[in-house]
Amino acid sequence: RLLQDASQLRAQYDYIIVGAGTAGSVLSNRLSADPKTSVLVIEAGGSPDAIQAIAVPFLGVTLPGTAVDWNFTSTPQEGLNNRILRYTRGYVLGGSSSVNLMAWNRGSDDMWDHWARITQDAGWSWKAVEEYYFKTSRIVPPADGHDTTGQFVPSAHGNGPVEVSLPGFPTQLDNRVIKTSKQLGGRFHHNIDLNAGKALGFSWVQSSIGQSKRSSGATAYLEPVLNRTNLDVLTNTIATRILPSKKSPLTLNIVEIATSGQPSSARHNITATRELIVSAGVINTPQLLLLSGIGPSSALRTAGITPILDLPGVGQNLTDHPFIPNYFTVSSNATFDDVLRNETIFTANTQAFMRLPKSSPLLKRFGDPSSGPGSGHTEFGFMDGFAAFGPLPPPVTGHFLTLATAVVSPLSRGNISLNSTSPFDKPLIDPAVLTHEFDVGATVQSMKDAQNFVSAPAWDGFVVAPFGDLAQATTDELKVAYARKYATTVNHPVGTAAMSPKKANWGVVDPDLKVKGVEKLRIVDASIFPVIPEVHPQAVVYTVAERAADLILRSL
Numbered sequence: 001r002l003l004q005d006a007s008q009l010r011a012q013y014d015y016i017i018v019g020a021g022t023a024g025s026v027l028s029n030r031l032s033a034d035p036k037t038s039v040l041v042i043e044a045g046g047s048p049d050a051i052q053a054i055a056v057p058f059l060g061v062t063l064p065g066t067a068v069d070w071n072f073t074s075t076p077q078e079g080l081n082n083r084i085l086r087y088t089r090g091y092v093l094g095g096s097s098s099v100n101l102m103a104w105n106r107g108s109d110d111m112w113d114h115w116a117r118i119t120q121d122a123g124w125s126w127k128a129v130e131e132y133y134f135k136t137s138r139i140v141p142p143a144d145g146h147d148t149t150g151q152f153v154p155s156a157h158g159n160g161p162v163e164v165s166l167p168g169f170p171t172q173l174d175n176r177v178i179k180t181s182k183q184l185g186g187r188f189h190h191n192i193d194l195n196a197g198k199a200l201g202f203s204w205v206q207s208s209i210g211q212s213k214r215s216s217g218a219t220a221y222l223e224p225v226l227n228r229t230n231l232d233v234l235t236n237t238i239a240t241r242i243l244p245s246k247k248s249p250l251t252l253n254i255v256e257i258a259t260s261g262q263p264s265s266a267r268h269n270i271t272a273t274r275e276l277i278v279s280a281g282v283i284n285t286p287q288l289l290l291l292s293g294i295g296p297s298s299a300l301r302t303a304g305i306t307p308i309l310d311l312p313g314v315g316q317n318l319t320d321h322p323f324i325p326n327y328f329t330v331s332s333n334a335t336f337d338d339v340l341r342n343e344t345i346f347t348a349n350t351q352a353f354m355r356l357p358k359s360s361p362l363l364k365r366f367g368d369p370s371s372g373p374g375s376g377h378t379e380f381g382f383m384d385g386f387a388a389f390g391p392l393p394p395p396v397t398g399h400f401l402t403l404a405t406a407v408v409s410p411l412s413r414g415n416i417s418l419n420s421t422s423p424f425d426k427p428l429i430d431p432a433v434l435t436h437e438f439d440v441g442a443t444v445q446s447m448k449d450a451q452n453f454v455s456a457p458a459w460d461g462f463v464v465a466p467f468g469d470l471a472q473a474t475t476d477e478l479k480v481a482y483a484r485k486y487a488t489t490v491n492h493p494v495g496t497a498a499m500s501p502k503k504a505n506w507g508v509v510d511p512d513l514k515v516k517g518v519e520k521l522r523i524v525d526a527s528i529f530p531v532i533p534e535v536h537p538q539a540v541v542y543t544v545a546e547r548a549a550d551l552i553l554r555s556l
C-alpha cells in the first residue's frame with residue numbers, strides 16, 4: 001500500500017526501512033515476499049509517477065536542482081579554490097536510482113575480493129556475491145534493437161528486475177572511441193564487457209534502461225509489489241530520530257517520524273519488532289545516526305546531542321570520484337550542440353577505466369590505491385557535445401566533444417557532520433575533493449591521456465583543438481590549476497558508515513551490516529562501502545542490498 005498519512009500506520013511492524021531509495025527498494029521487495037511478514041518503508045520524498053524527466057533517460061541530467069533532488073551543497077572545497085559544489089541525491093521513491101545517469105557497473109573481481117579482505121568476510125568476495133548480482137538485473141535489447149552480439153558477455157549477467165541495456169542511439173563518437181582503443185591497445189585496450197570481472201579498458205556503456213525508459217529501484221523493485229497488503233510505504237515523511245526500546249543490551253528499533261519539510265508537524269514513534277534498517281543514503285544515514293546520539297561522543301556533546309553510543313566512524317571516510325570536463329572543439333556540425341544549446345542534455349555511449357602507467361611516480365610515492373590489477377585509477381566518458389558539468393556554461397556557438405575524466409581510486413577523504421540539531425536542516429558535507437596529492441597527480445595524468453587519445457588517427461579531421469582554458473593548460477602546473485577551477489564530483493559519494501571486521505574498533509557496521517554494539521539496527525546503502533568502488537556505484541548498491549536481504553532473512 002502506498003500511504004500518505006501516518007495515521008494509517010500500525011503501531012509496529014516486523015521490519016521498518018528508512019528510505020525507499022536504491023537499497024531500500026530492494027529490501028522492501030525482498031523482506032515483504034512472505035505475506036506473513038509486515039514491512040513499513042518511510043520515504044522523505046514523493047512518488048516519481050508522471051515526472052517525465054525521471055522516465056526519459058535523455059532528460060536525466062535535467063533532474064539535479066529540481067523538487068526530486070535533496071538539493072544539498074558541499075562546504076567550500078579547499079582543493080577547488082573554495083568553490084561550493086551542488087551535491088545531488090534523489091528525494092523520491094527509488095532515491096538516487098531515480099535521478100542518476102544510469103551507467104551500470106558491477107565492480108571488478110578485485111574490488112569485491114578487496115572488500116572481503118578488508119571486512120575479513122569471504123561472503124563479500126567476487127565469487128560469493130555473484131548470486132546476489134545475478135538477482136539484481138538482466139540484459140534487455142537496446143532502444144534501436146541492434147544486434148548486440150560481441151558487445152557484452154551474456155554469462156556475466158543474471159535475471160533480476162533491473163533492466164540493463166547497451167546504447168540505443170548511436171553517436172559519431174562511438175566507433176572512433178572503439179577503433180582508437182583497438183589501435184592503441186595497452187592501457188587503452190578494448191574490453192567487451194566491463195561487468196565480466198575486469199573493470200578495465202574501453203567498452204560500450206551498459207545502462208539501467210529498458211524499453212527506452214529508466215529502470216530504477218522504484219520501477220524494478222518497489223512498484224511491482226505495492227499491492228502487497230503486508231507492505232506499507234509512507235511517502236513525504238522523514239525519520240527524525242532512532243530511539244532505544246531497551247538500554248541493556250542497547251536495542252535501537254524505534255523510529256520517530258514527521259512530515260517532510262514541516263518541522264512543527266506531529267511526531268509518531270513506530271517500532272520494528274525484528275529490525276530497523278536505515279537505507280537513507282550516504283548523506284542522510286550518518287545525519288540520522290548523529291541526530292540520534294550515535295557517533296563520535298565528544299563531537300555530539302559539542303553539537304548539543306546526548307550520546308547514546310560512541311561510534312567515532314559515523315560520518316567519516318566520505319569518498320567521491322573527482323571529475324574533470326575536458327572540452328575540445330570539433331569540425332562536425334552533427335553534435336548535439338545545436339539542438340540542445342540551452343539545455344544541459346547529453347548521452348554517453350562509451351566508457352573506459354584505465355590504470356596509471358606502471359612507471360608513474362604516484363604509485364611509487366603512495367602505493368597502489370586501487371583494489372588490484374583488474375581495477376582502474378582513472379576513467380574516461382565521451383559526450384557528443386558540450387556537457388555542462390562544472391562551472392562553465394555551454395558556449396553560445398560552436399560544436400564540441402566533452403571527454404570527461406575522473407579519478408576512480410581517490411585517496412582524499414571527507415566527512416559529514418551536523419550543522420544543527422534539527423533533522424530538517426541539511427548537514428555539512430565535505431567531500432574534500434582534490435585534497436590528496438595522489439588525486440591531483442592522477443587528474444593530471446588523465447588529462448594528458450585524454451589529449452593523447454583524441455590525437456590518435458581516428459580523430460583526424462574531427463577534433464580541432466582543446467577549448468577554452470584547456471588550450472592553455474600545457475604544463476602539469478597549469479593542468480592542476482584547470483582541474484581546481486573546473487572539477488566537480490560524479491555524485492558517487494560512499495563510505496560514511498563503513499563496514500569493518502567483526503571485532504575491529506573502527507568502522508560503523510560489521511560485515512553483516514549490523515551497527516556495532518547495538519541490537520536490531522542495520523544499515524544498508526552506499527554508506528557501508530568500506531572503500532569507493534573504481535566504477536559507478538549503483539549496481540554495487542543493489543548487490544549489497546540483495547545480500548543484505550538474504551542476511552536478514554537467514555538471521556531469523
Ligand SMILES: Cc1cc2nc3c(=O)[nH]c(=O)nc-3n(C[C@H](O)[C@H](O)[C@H](O)COP(=O)(O)OP(=O)(O)OC[C@H]3O[C@@H](n4cnc5c(N)ncnc54)[C@H](O)[C@@H]3O)c2cc1C
Binds near residue numbers: 043088094095097
Ligand atoms: C546525479 C547522479 C548521477 C549518478 N549517476 C550514476 C550512474 O550513472 N551510475 C551509477 O552507478 N551511479 C550513479 N550515481 C550514484 C548512485 O545513484 C548512488 O550511489 C546510489 O543510487 C545510492 O543508493 P543508496 O541506496 O545508498 O541511496 P539513495 O538511492 O539516495 O536512497 C536514499 C533514500 O532515502 C531517503 N531518505 C533520506 N533521508 C531520509 C529520512 N531521514 N527519512 C526518510 N527517507 C529518507 C531519500 O529520499 C532516498 O530516497 C549517481 C547519483 C546521482 C545523484
